[in-house]
Amino acid sequence: MHQEDQPLLFTPLVRQTGQPIPDWLFGPGGVTGLPGALHQTQGVNVAVGVDIIEVDRIRKVYEKHGERFLKRVFTELEVAQCRGKVARLAGRFAVKEAICKALGTGMRGVAWREMEVVQLYSGRPSVRLHGNAKKRAEYLGLTAFDVSIADLAQISIAIAIGVQVAPPPDPLPPEA
Structure with missing residues (x-):
């Protein structure tokens, strides 16, 4: 197969700019086990996370655990801005899940209240x-995060986008 016939593979944003892509990301064969060339990201990179949740699921947890649930997952400002509306709590919950996905961590190593969704x-x-x-x-070099939430009676969906701007390339060496 010719080089131009090889697939071009893109990777999620899981490292600092200029650092090698971690081999573990691709399984036992690592980067060498991939079926095609790996495209090295340049310029502006984005980390995206999306989540959808049933409002009823949040309602049931809230009814069962009440204040304990709110204090574990949400900040005081988030609770105040939701004004007791479970659909709004579900939307913020979905944003936090989406942020974790964009950060590439899942809920490991990141606490619920370390992500605060505030309404401007x-x-x-x-x-x-x-x-x-x-x-x-900061480790990923994310310089901005944008989130969006859609709350309906039965579901809430959220998207989180983190932006990483790669530093400018090293200038070319002066000509001899």
């Missing part, structure tokens, strides 16, 4: 990262 004056959701979530975003 305009009504648009924004996110503040604290603790390990902030450290992971």
Whole structure:
């Protein structure tokens, strides 16, 4: 097979700019076991996470655990901004799951309250990262995070996008 016939593989954003892609990402064969060339990302890179949740699932957990659930998962500001509406809590829960996916961690090593979904004056959701979530975003070189939530009676869906701007390439050496 000619080089131009080889598939081009892209990878999720799981490392700092300029660092090699971790071999574990591709399984036992590592990078060498891939069926095609691996495209090295350049310029602006994005880390995307999406989550969907049934509002009823959050309602049942809230009814069973009440304040304990709220204090474990949400900040005081998040609870205040939701004004007791379970669909809004579900939306924020989905955002936190989406952020974890964008950070590439899942819920390992990142606590619920380290991701704070705040509603701006305009009504648009924004996110503040604290603790390990902030450290992971900094490690990846994420310079911005954008989130969006859609709340319906039965489901909430959220997307989180982290932006990594690669540093400019080294200047060419002066000509001799």
